[in-house]
Amino acid sequence: MPTSIRDVAKLAGVSVGTVSNVLNRPQEVSADSVTRVHRAIEQLGYVRNDAARQLRVGVSSSVGFVVLDGQNPFFNDVVRGAEDEASRHGIAILYGNTDEDSAREGMYLDLFEEQRVRGVLISPYGDINPRLERLRERGIPAVLVDRFSGNGRFSSVSVDSVAGGRMAAEHLIERGRRRIAFVGGPFEMRQVSDRLAGARVAAESSTERVEIEVIATTALTVEEGAAAGQRLLQRPRRDWPDALFAANDLLALGLLQALVVSRRALVPDEIAIIGFDDNPFAGAAAVPLSSLRQPSRTIGRTALRILLEETSDPTAIPRQTVFLPELIVRASTG
Amino acid sequence: MPTSIRDVAKLAGVSVGTVSNVLNRPQEVSADSVTRVHRAIEQLGYVRNDAARQLRVGVSSSVGFVVLDGQNPFFNDVVRGAEDEASRHGIAILYGNTDEDSAREGMYLDLFEEQRVRGVLISPYGDINPRLERLRERGIPAVLVDRFSGNGRFSSVSVDSVAGGRMAAEHLIERGRRRIAFVGGPFEMRQVSDRLAGARVAAESSTERVEIEVIATTALTVEEGAAAGQRLLQRPRRDWPDALFAANDLLALGLLQALVVSRRALVPDEIAIIGFDDNPFAGAAAVPLSSLRQPSRTIGRTALRILLEETSDPTAIPRQTVFLPELIVRASTG
DNA sequence: AACGACGGATGAATCGTTTCAGGTCAGGAC
């Protein structure tokens, strides 16, 4: 029932080798054979079986993308960028979402290894360097996304979070804020600790006396942001910071919502807020949100491109691509 | 270099058949062999080659998901639901985004057919019934997502958009609004026309005299919503509607933003707004947005479950699963 | 006429699994 390359060969009156050649290097086949084979393919509705191809040539036509947080529009944009570039090469994306769960992360890496994917894009959660090393030994390269490769063993595409944190804090300081609360967590996430580090650099290198307080959250979500906002509002007013720097826009939106709904704190007059990512909803928020824009589509596209280069040249030296975020000033920092 | 099942067999001192049995039906193998094989696997770091497995048994361990609009949080949630269910079965998701482009849609269906995926989830854009029929003939079932199967030839999981449209309009009418503008488009999208149809039903079955005006957009995006809002504000004030029903939350957020930023129209006092989807950002908007919540995760999960059932029983009768949306009232409709 | 070169076509071998028809062996029934 399922038609194979042999059926095509028979109908076209040529050998299977010729059919394969028509499919893969038509220039080495006579024009006559090409048309006959194409006609046969058309007539039978033949579609090449990629599993057989992959088994023989040993290389798959898909790449895996392990995403940290499928809810986050930032990652969706990154995936979009990668998917866009992949489709140009006839490559499909195997999508795995870990939701910050090491077990799921490992599970997807296993799955992708079984599939012998061409390569893996990953925004890592746990310590997966050993896993990635192992994949590489097996000829599956990996590119880290939204994460700088600490030891330089892998290529990575990320945004300079330290610089971004610094830009955010400098902006707040310049606007006259002196008591900044950094809202974010968990701090095992490199992006989170980097953004805080950047903010601290800004505070220390300022001529003014600037305090940085840390309000820890357990995740980068709207809910956690709102909860943090609630906690803040319960303090006596004199203990309030005059600015909030949220580790990402989801948190910032949650914070904003808590402050606006309570009507107890004016944004930005009493408390300014700045986020990170500039996700598509930041500009549409209660008070349009200042943020640091990441070139998310470009990140995905670039990561996929590097991955493909590494698959064709396994000896390539890993390279770290770092983009600078862009400060977007809106009403929330007035 | 790459280790195969044969290497494992040799090291464990058994035949390849036994290794395969250990992997696939351990209960039929002696305990002794099982442990020896496992030890060998461990030692060699063997990972089964899924392409070879797939070639032999003829069934892949991935399903394709063709998504209409990767930017839309609603679809991301649906994907999440599907992915969650899939991971339970050791199945990976091949992710394809069409961005409402028939060419891309066809491209992904081709790609998935080459991969001989287990099945396809799709939120269709163009008229792809013939393509899906063809896939089915080849043993690849498809489940329509967020779209009712017109001719009942395929299973589908969707939300009753007519009912939702009706609920939205009834809510506005009940709140005293009489001049409702429906903002949405293109109308080829079934969801859009259904939501409008529902609103018309509500208007006609009301005891009051209710006008429904249509403001067409070219896409369901924040930008289109904002643009529609601008156009609206340019009219003389006496021609303004007193309520806007947006075909989805992205549009609604855009509308809201246009009205709020201009400060010319009070929401909801002068103009009420209701959206559709209840995406995670609707509640965090300038004026928290009323909306119709779709059980997006559940939709994805259900669709995948049905797909798997159909792969195991190809004679199953297609079934249409329809969820009812839930009215979420927030400040934007006072 | 002999020879070499070359464009094309051929088909067997191969990739790494799963499956299945048989084979081996120990133990139980008679």
Place this chain on the structure above:
DNA sequence: GTCCTGACCTGAAACGATTCATCCGTCGTT
């Protein structure tokens, strides 16, 4: 001692593509 029954294993065939050593004609050269 013979036969039967299971439990367990074995190894070759098969899946559908790609590749490559060969072969076949034709044509140009000498």
